[in-house]
Each structure stands twice: as C-alpha cells, then as structure tokens.
Amino acid sequence: MIESPWEYAPAPESRDIANLKPSYQMFVDGEFVDGGGEPLKSVNPATEEVLAEVASADESDVDKAVRAARRAFDDTWSTMPGTERAKYLFRIARLVQERGRELAVLETLDNGKPIKESRDADIPTAAAHFFHHAGWADKLAHAGYGPDPRPLGVAGQVIPWNFPLLMLAWKIAPALACGNTVVLKPAETTPLSALVFAEICQQAGLPPGVVNILPGAGDVGAALVAHPGIDKVAFTGSTEVGKQIQRTVAGSGKKLTLELGGKAANIVFDDAPLDQAVEGIVNGIFFNQGHVCCAGSRLLVQESIAEELLEKLRARVRTLRVGDPLDKNTDVGAINSAEQLAKITELADSGDAEGAQRWTSPCPLPDRGFFFAPTVFSGVHQSMRIAREEIFGPVLSVLTFRTPAEAIAKANNTPYGLSAGIWTEKGSRILWAAQQLRAGVVWANTFNRFDPTAPFGGYQESGFGREGGRSGLEAYLDV
Amino acid sequence: MAQSPTPSELADAVRDDRSLRRFLHGLPGVDQVGLEQRAAGLATRSIKKDAKRWAIDTAISMVDLTTLEGADTEGKVRTLCAKARRPDPERPDTPPVAAVCVYSDLVATAVRELQGTGIRVASVATAFPSGRAARPVKLADVEHAVAAGAHEIDMVIDRGAFLAGRYAQVFEEIQAVKAACGRAHLKVILETGELATYDNVRRASWLALLAGGDFIKTSTGKVSPAATLPVTHLMLQAVRDWRDATGQLRGVKPAGGIRTTKDAIRYLVAVHEVAGPEWLTPELFRFGASSLLNDLLMQRRTQLDGHYSGPDHVAVD
Numbered sequence: 001m002i003e004s005p006w007e008y009a010p011a012p013e014s015r016d017i018a019n020l021k022p023s024y025q026m027f028v029d030g031e032f033v034d035g036g037g038e039p040l041k042s043v044n045p046a047t048e049e050v051l052a053e054v055a056s057a058d059e060s061d062v063d064k065a066v067r068a069a070r071r072a073f074d075d076t077w078s079t080m081p082g083t084e085r086a087k088y089l090f091r092i093a094r095l096v097q098e099r100g101r102e103l104a105v106l107e108t109l110d111n112g113k114p115i116k117e118s119r120d121a122d123i124p125t126a127a128a129h130f131f132h133h134a135g136w137a138d139k140l141a142h143a144g145y146g147p148d149p150r151p152l153g154v155a156g157q158v159i160p161w162n163f164p165l166l167m168l169a170w171k172i173a174p175a176l177a178c179g180n181t182v183v184l185k186p187a188e189t190t191p192l193s194a195l196v197f198a199e200i201c202q203q204a205g206l207p208p209g210v211v212n213i214l215p216g217a218g219d220v221g222a223a224l225v226a227h228p229g230i231d232k233v234a235f236t237g238s239t240e241v242g243k244q245i246q247r248t249v250a251g252s253g254k255k256l257t258l259e260l261g262g263k264a265a266n267i268v269f270d271d272a273p274l275d276q277a278v279e280g281i282v283n284g285i286f287f288n289q290g291h292v293c294c295a296g297s298r299l300l301v302q303e304s305i306a307e308e309l310l311e312k313l314r315a316r317v318r319t320l321r322v323g324d325p326l327d328k329n330t331d332v333g334a335i336n337s338a339e340q341l342a343k344i345t346e347l348a349d350s351g352d353a354e355g356a357q358r359w360t361s362p363c364p365l366p367d368r369g370f371f372f373a374p375t376v377f378s379g380v381h382q383s384m385r386i387a388r389e390e391i392f393g394p395v396l397s398v399l400t401f402r403t404p405a406e407a408i409a410k411a412n413n414t415p416y417g418l419s420a421g422i423w424t425e426k427g428s429r430i431l432w433a434a435q436q437l438r439a440g441v442v443w444a445n446t447f448n449r450f451d452p453t454a455p456f457g458g459y460q461e462s463g464f465g466r467e468g469g470r471s472g473l474e475a476y477l478d479v
Numbered sequence: 480m481a482q483s484p485t486p487s488e489l490a491d492a493v494r495d496d497r498s499l500r501r502f503l504h505g506l507p508g509v510d511q512v513g514l515e516q517r518a519a520g521l522a523t524r525s526i527k528k529d530a531k532r533w534a535i536d537t538a539i540s541m542v543d544l545t546t547l548e549g550a551d552t553e554g555k556v557r558t559l560c561a562k563a564r565r566p567d568p569e570r571p572d573t574p575p576v577a578a579v580c581v582y583s584d585l586v587a588t589a590v591r592e593l594q595g596t597g598i599r600v601a602s603v604a605t606a607f608p609s610g611r612a613a614r615p616v617k618l619a620d621v622e623h624a625v626a627a628g629a630h631e632i633d634m635v636i637d638r639g640a641f642l643a644g645r646y647a648q649v650f651e652e653i654q655a656v657k658a659a660c661g662r663a664h665l666k667v668i669l670e671t672g673e674l675a676t677y678d679n680v681r682r683a684s685w686l687a688l689l690a691g692g693d694f695i696k697t698s699t700g701k702v703s704p705a706a707t708l709p710v711t712h713l714m715l716q717a718v719r720d721w722r723d724a725t726g727q728l729r730g731v732k733p734a735g736g737i738r739t740t741k742d743a744i745r746y747l748v749a750v751h752e753v754a755g756p757e758w759l760t761p762e763l764f765r766f767g768a769s770s771l772l773n774d775l776l777m778q779r780r781t782q783l784d785g786h787y788s789g790p791d792h793v794a795v796d
Contacts, residue, residue: 006533006751006759011525116523275716276513311723319752328525425508445510 012326013115018106023053024191026061026215027198029068030208036061037216042192045112046325046334046369054191057214059223062183065212066229069154069181072209078151078179082138089137089176091204093130096123096169099200103193107165108325110192112334112370113288115326125450126169129468132452133177136473140178143470149477151179152255153231158221158245159194160237161187161336162291162392167236168194170467172211173452178476180232183212185224189337191215222248230254234475236293239390239416239461257465257475259293259457261390262418265411266296266447267433269404270305272423276445278312281396284421284447286320286332286374290394291340293462294419296447298380298387300407303400310378310398314359317374322363332394335370344372344393351377351386356397382413390416404429408436417459421447440466486725493689496647503646503685509677509713518708521752522745531744535779536574538743538771539566541761543601543732545580545769547608547700553588556581560592562796567776569792570783576772577761578631582607583624590628601631601666605656608670608699610635614652621659632656633666633767635699636683638673646686653690666732666765667692671710672702680710684717694730700767705735711746715754718763728757734767740778743771 023039025032037056044051057065077085096103103126104119113122140149155175159167164186175182186194194213201211214220218241225233225245232255235245239260249256266284268277284296301309325333335341352358356377365371372393380387380397387397401407411420420439422430430444440458443449450456457466465475492502526534544563546555560579567573578599579589589600602624606612612620621632634656640648657665667687671680687695695714698705711733718729731754733746743766750758758764776793 006537006747006756007530008524008526009528009530011527120523272507273510273513274507276510276517279513279517328523425510445513 008329010324011328012324013105013108013328015105015109015326017101018109019102020051020106020109023055024195024215025055026057027195027201027211027213028061028065029212030202030206032198035215037220040188040191040215040217042110042189043337044109045336046366048369051109052192054195054215056216057185057220061214062220062223062227065183065214066154066156066224066227068209069183069212070229072207073151073153073181076207077176077181077210080179082140085176085179086134086137088204088206089130089134089173092200092206093127093134095200095203096127096130096197099196100124100127103165103196105326106196107193108333110190111161111164112325112336114330114333116328116330117288122163122166125452126166129166129169129173129452133173136174137177140473140477143473145474145477145479149178149479152476152478153180154229155180155182155232155234155476156224156227156230157182157184157234158224158237159184159186161190162288162293164190165193165197168197170236171234174467174472175234175476176210178473180476181210183214183224183230185214185216185221188215188217225249228252232256232476234465235259242463255475257457257467258463259465259467260461260463261392262293262295262416262458262462263298263388263390263414264294264296264416264419264421264439265298265300265414265437266421267300267407267411267423268302268305268309269407269422269424269426269429270302271425273425273445274305274309274312277309277423278316280421280423280445280447281313282316282320285396286317286394287448289332289335289372291336291392292448294441294448296419296421297391297396298411299396299398300410301398301400302407303402306398306400310376313376317361317376318363320361320363320374322361322371322373323366332374335372335393338370340392341370341372344391344395347386347389347391348375348395351380351384351397354384354386356380356384356386382410388414404433408433412436412438415461418462419443489689489724493650496645499646499650499686500644503682506681506685509681511677514677514709514712518712518749521748522708524748526744526748532779532782534744534747535740535775535782537759538740538747538766539775539779540574540577541765542576542772542775543578543580543734543765543767544576544772545700545734545767547580547582547603551582551585553585556585556588557592558796560589562772562794563593563598564596566772567779567793570780573776573779577765580633580767583620583627583629586624586627586629599630600628601633602627602629603633603635603699605634607633607635608701610637611639614655617652618655618659621656625659625661625663629663631664631666632660633668633696635668635670636687638670641674641679641683641686650686650690653687653692657691664693665691666694666696666730668696668699668734670699670702671697672704677709677713680713681717684714688717688721688729692729694732694765696732696734696767698733698735698767700735706733706737706767708745708749712749712753715749715758718758719754728763730763730765731758732765732767737766737768738770739774743775
C-alpha cells in the first residue's frame, strides 16, 4: 500500500478558551468554599500535566451541603411554581450553550476526549437535557404520574468521569425539573466542568443550595450516599460500586437508581448494510475511547460474512487518528487515567493469554500521556474474559454466530443488559431481535445515539431506573 | 453477497441478464442515515497550512476543466485551453489541470491547442446529456471524438434502461462504448441524481466497473442534484471494493456543483480516508468542474501571499 503523501496539519483548539484557573473550590449553598478534604490534582491525561488543584470535601462538608440542599428544598425550590423552575432551567441551558466552547475545551483538557466529541456531542446534548427538562417542569401533572406528583427531596448524585458534564446534566436536569434539590459529586479525575457548571448556576441566579457540587474521591461519594438527609440516590458508574451503594441504601427508605456497566452486543446479520455497519461498529466501540457504558464492545457477526466484515473493519480502524485530543482532526483521544490504562492493558493481555487473535491499529501514538491504540480481538469465545468483562477502553471483541437464534442467545448471555445493536436490511428481523434482546436500549442500523427524549437505563447488572424522557421523571417523583 | 467476489465469480455475474440482476441485487445494502452521517462527519476534518496547500495543488491537477454549453465555440474552447495550460500566469508554479472536457465536435480544436502539454482532452459522447439516442448514433458519437483525438470519453448510461431493470442492456452498451474507445479512457456517467436511491448508485457503480469503465462519474452537471459527498463516498467504496476483489484500480469523478476549495478539500478527505491514499492522483480522481478552478487559484494565492486578492486577479475563462 502506498503511504499517504498527505499529512493533515495539526489544527489544535486553543487551550486558553478553557479559562483554566490554578485552583477550584467546592460549591455549597450558592458559594464557592474551601473543602475540608485533601485537595485533588486534576490531570490532563493527554499530557500528564496537572491542570488545576481542586478542593475536596470531607464528611462535614457533605453534611453542610445536604443541609443547604434541604433548606433550599423546603424554603424555595419545592414550593416554587413549575413555570418558575422552568425559567431557571432554560437559563441554565442557554448559558451552557453560550459557554459551550469554553466547556468543550475544558472537558477535553480534563477528560482526554477528542474536541470534536466534546464540542459536537457532549456539550450540545447536555444543553439539550436542560432544555428538555425545562419543558417538563410545569407539565408534571401531565406526565402520567397523577395530577400532582411531588418531588422526593434532596438527591445525592454521584457521576463518572467518562462524560463529566453530560452525566451531570442527566442527573441535575430532571432532579431540578421535578422540584428536588441536589448534592452532586463529580468524578475524582474530572471535576472541572462541574465546577464551571456551578458558576453557571450562579450566573442563572439559581437560589442558593438548590445545586451543590462536592468534588472528592470515593469516600466522599460513600458519605453522601449514606447521609441520612438524602431522600434519593442516583449513581452512574461501575457495577461494583453500584452494589456497594445498594447495600448502603438498603432499608433506609431512600429511592435509588443505578446506571452501571455494560458489555453490549452489536449484532451484524449477513444482509446488513456493510459499510454503514462498519461505521456503527467503529462508533460503537471507539467513540470516547470506548469509555462508554453502553459501548458495543462485543461484535457478533454472522459467520458467512465475518471475514469480509473484519477486513473492512480493520481497513477502517486503520484510518482512525489517535492523538492530541485538542486537535480537531483527532478521532480517538487519551485514556482518562493511568489507572484506567493499566486496567485496559491487563484485560487486553488476558485476551492474548486466552487465545484470541489481537489486531492493533498501526497508528502512531503520542510519546506522552495515556493512550491505547484501537484494538480488535477476533476468534473470541463467550467463555473468555474479554467477552464477559467490561473493558471500558478501545478494545473490541469479535464473536461469530450462525443463526439469528444463536445471535440472540449469545447477546443475552451476559450479566449486563444496557444496550445492543442490530444491523440488517430486514425490518421484520429488527423488530424480532429487539423484542428478544434483554437490553435497555436497542439501536437498529445505528449506534450510540442519545437524545433527552429517549429513556436510557439497564437490566440486570447494568442497573435499574431510567434517565431521560417521560420515564426518567419517575426517578425524581414520589409516585 | 456473502464473500468478496473473486474475478471468476465476477465473470459469472455478467453471464446473462438474470445473473447480472442477481449479482447487483445481492450487493450489500446502503443505509441512508449512516452514509450521510459518515459523509458529514468526515467533512469536518480541519485542513490547514501545508496540508491545505498540498490539497489545493492536488485539486488543481485533478480538474477536468469543462465547458458543455450549447453556445460553445472554438474561441471559447481555445480560451479554456489557454487557462488549462497556465491556470495562473502570474504564478507559473501552479500545476496545469488534468484535462479539458468538451463536446465531441470541439475535440479537434482542443487537441490542437493542447498538443505537447500532457493535458488530456476529454469528450462527452453518447448523446450527452440525456443519452436518449439509438445505439449506432451513440457509438458514432464516440468514434468521432476518438478519431478527432480525444484521450478520454465521458459517456452517459441509459438511465431509463437501468431504472426499468434492463441491466444487461446498460452493461452491453458500456461494453460497446468501451470497445469503440480504443485506447481512450472511458468515464461512465451514472447521473446519480436520476438514480434516486443509494442502492441504485451502488448497483450502477458495479455495473459500470463490470463492463470495463475506467472511471465512474456522478453526473452530467445538467441534473440536480449533481455530485454530493455521500454519493461520492459510495462510489469510492465501490472502487475500493473492486480493488479488493480484482486488484485493479479504477477512478472516480464527481461532477457538477463543486464550486469552492472548501468543497474540493472535503472530497479529497473522502478520497484519502474512504478509498485510500493511492487514489489521491489525477489518474484515479478528477473533479468535473468549470468554476471550481478559479476558487482554487484564489485560495492558492491567499495561502501563498497571506491575504485574499479577489476574483479580478484570476482569469474568468
């Protein structure tokens, strides 16, 4: 193959747009305050440089924040008419849009995801969640949960590092729309966009205490979840932590929703639109470096087309550009942390050990930062770890099947059940397969599409409860 | 289609009308949403500085400078040929274009004007643009152009026969034209705007490749929509798949509606990432355009001078 005579020039977005500050404080009761915990250092995973020092909460901060949220709930937020709450939410949504560029660059610096994803997916979808829920705030009586559904109270929310601002929007927007107040703990490695969001809450004139942001590690999350002043716990993250939370919350009367891990099957039938299926597979597993709980990490291909599809897939993956996340031409960015990179490496090595065939994109990787080249394992069997465990990285496991029934049996043979994909030109097969698949979201001839109107959530070890759409409101209402 | 066809399978596919239909309808389907999403996504690649300069010069060298008006005259063709030879007289390092494309009765003029320059003369033939004429008329058109010295023939397929499902008729006609071309290269115009669906575009692309077309070309430029990015993506996939199946390299030519450097660069990105870097040559990729060249020249100056000079600084021909 002829080497390309054409190297795209780097086109990096300016990091100055992020307005990065040397240090960030916590946000409690409408004020930025110092935390009692040991300060965190937020690191740019693409360069390993420290971006900023971030205050961290301790137990007394958790208590203060929960009390502030309770006061705000009792005094203003829960008694405010829905139309008024909607105005605040609309204002927040517009501010997220107005500061979209700043937020996108900040998110990319802090998280390592490509700027084109933070700019075109994360931030616009986060704004869309606030717009969508602003619309619900004065229409809760028409949501199908009775004539006068009541808020639950104070929500304790813990979110992951893969979509920092988007997950915040998924949690805060419905909670506020329904009249709850929140104490939110962003992930230890990606707290920055949440603290800029706190500025946006101030800009929007949100009453103090309605939104509180407490950066910190797992212990802060645990303290928040266990706090007796919390009425509702919402968590997105690993299944392991989800189980701990469920144990903590059991018997306390707190309402709980969990959105946990996944090992989604992306099923390609022999009559699929192959070139688009290849795109969907790439989008399914390499979007956001595979740091996606609903990533299509298990590719199930009908045996009769497996070889052809794999060839096309490898050719396509070869064109993925891995590197500086701030470069607009980058398709795959940095792995969020050294710890995560080690986990991915360990699991991928288990694939070798168990006899799967590893293929790695020959793309060049930067010298510094945490990077993992897009990797495709073929010859994978259901019994292997790489087919069962969530890798949460740019690693695809390819399995084959012979009949539609076998595809469904293999797809469902997982402790998870968050999402699935079906690729076929046959409409009846799409409907049949979608009914058989035990997954919260089933995409047909597409993958990783998100919209605030569509509920999202899992089965089995992928958690319970739904976020988004009308059904998402249920998690924040006394129904 | 289960596997990539081997050449012997391809020979089998064109045995008769039935096997041809079975083959074309057995090609993998095209998902409209997915194709358009990919085309839009790839169009956002940011090309700057050296990469942009390289892209502009490459695009200039891929232009089929075209005039296809009823009012064309020898004078008009001579002017166009002058422009083809030296697109920007003040910048002699500007590469010449790939070809000049005219109606068949003006081929002789173009050949005379371009002698010794290496610029090829392309002629539309086969009752361009409608393609509605008896086959002997179409072949005579081609023979006339070739006899006058055309290096490349741009033929239109019979869209009526294609849409009516008479694939063998279309196939045979392309073969006959190819035979009439002799040593001239054959570009097969699919007129994708009239084929309406992406599935049809894929089938027509394969039909043209099976029949021996050296290039597949989107449009005559007389029908809207003419070239679009998704259609070009699809045709680039077809030549890539053809290469994988046969080892042969065939070309793609989007034509009509590509007017700006920005657009042209989007097409080059698609060539680079969909078909592959080896297609980034005038041998395998062309732009059918008349007004694109001036924008490329203006952008070229902007890149070199660091400021924009305006349309009056390049020739209007």
